[in-house]
Amino acid sequence: MAAKYDVKRELKTCYAPKNTDWEIVEIPELRYLAVDGHGDPNSSAAYRHAVEALYAVAYTVKFASKGDLGKDFVVGPLEGLWWAENMDDFLARLKDNWQWRLLIHAPAWVTDEMIDDAKHTALSKKGFPAIAHVHSETLREGTSAQVLHIGSYDDETPILTELHQEYLPANDLREAGLHHEIYLSDPRRTDPAKLRTVLRQPVKARSLSPRSARPAP
Template structure:
């Protein structure tokens, strides 16, 4: 029996870290299903619709891959890139001003054409309004600071503040990409104190003056 591809098993450094303080890792080029949106993830209907659409397309692509190619995979965890026009709004948790790009990793053999076919099949079956907005995206973050956060999402502020005000300056690093979160726990079934979230920030060399 062919083993299912599972990104959490294949890329443990990226998807199964143990460190609870910031460490540098190298993230390879990865393929995703992606969808963009705006607003508070707790209250914006668009966020819920985006999550539903991503999973509908991901599972449709999975079953098509298994049936047509004989290749199966475990649907990856939900991920998100997060930012705001004013990044102070992001650190201050002013969620109505947040922008987001939700992601689900898919194997390299899932082509753009397969994703488009999966979208059409999922839309025919599910009638979800956000399915047409799902797209294929390739992301290569490279060198990144990464940490495993355990606890409620709203308790991320101290560890993110440490990243930006202490860790990056101390190591002469600067941000080179968007704040990235990977949700290893289902918030509907997990005690908030036990939520496991990977926090990731792509980085590059700073200006060299140590300031």
Template sequence: MAPYDVKRERKEFYAPKNTAWAIVDVPEHQYIAIDGTGNPNTALAYTRAVEALYAVAYTLKFAGKRTAGGDFVVAPLEGLWWADRPEAFTSGAKDTWNWTMLINMPPWITEEMIGDATQAALSKKKLPAVSQVRHLTLHEGPSAQVLHIGSYDDEAPLLHELHHTYLAANGLRPSGLHHEIYLSDPRRTAPEKLKTILRQPAERLDG
């Protein structure tokens, strides 16, 4: 049996093809998560957070082989993004950005398993940030979603369209944090070929 792969099992949410905004109903997913603040391009805290997240993810992957659920492919890195001042995103004030970085977990991975994997990774990898990795469940529900192809810095026109045209035209308003799923490895992919899922939970204006 092939290892569980969320990109295959939940294509609508992890392998969309639409490059124009569309509404999807995102079911509950569980993740390992780590929180922080700072510029993702320069902040050491961000680099250490992502390293810690992957250390726990791969510890869970190898532990999963011994469970009834079996092996799984480590899912793409994801991020929830927000700022105390919304203009921090349009002005490029990345040092003030808040983030929760995520990696999706298969349904059979339990919170107890995540706790055990965190302890094992902390002991083996000696990465202090591992102690900050936690379990998180998200149920985003109705959300605007699009596949962006190109540099992360070129997302602005799509996001402007979302917040100034698309949501209002569909009788919606934001109801959760801006969510990105990074399908490409930026270390191995040219900026113009990067694939990123952009997602914004939304609720009805008359709700």
């Protein structure tokens, strides 16, 4: 029997980094189940409902894939894209002003039709209204700054401030996409000081280097 597809095993650069200082990595194009929303994830009912809906659809897709295609997979960790109209609100942890897009990775063979079928099935079984808002999302993050953060989510401010105020300027880089987090630990069962979270920021060169700026001969 073929081993289950596990994105954490197959894409270790993306899901199992060990560096606790910022490094540049190349992220391949990846597909996801996604739900959008806004507000404080600690108190927003929409956030809780989005998480429920994502997992309901993800597991329905998993079982359908195994039964219909003979292709099983491990449901990946919860992920999120985060932003705010004012970036200072994000760094200052003013969570009521945050926008988010929650994600769970979908293997490449999972089609939009499979996702739609899974939504109908999950909605009939679970009845979560947020299931209707689940959609497919493709990310093309490419060159990204990435780090493994160990600790509470609320302790991310110093390392994010370092990224934006020190690391990116020092390497002549700028943001080229949304802040991305991958939650490797279950916060219900893990001491906040031991939570493991991948922090990722797509980037691009702020300016051309002198060599690359030269005209071709």
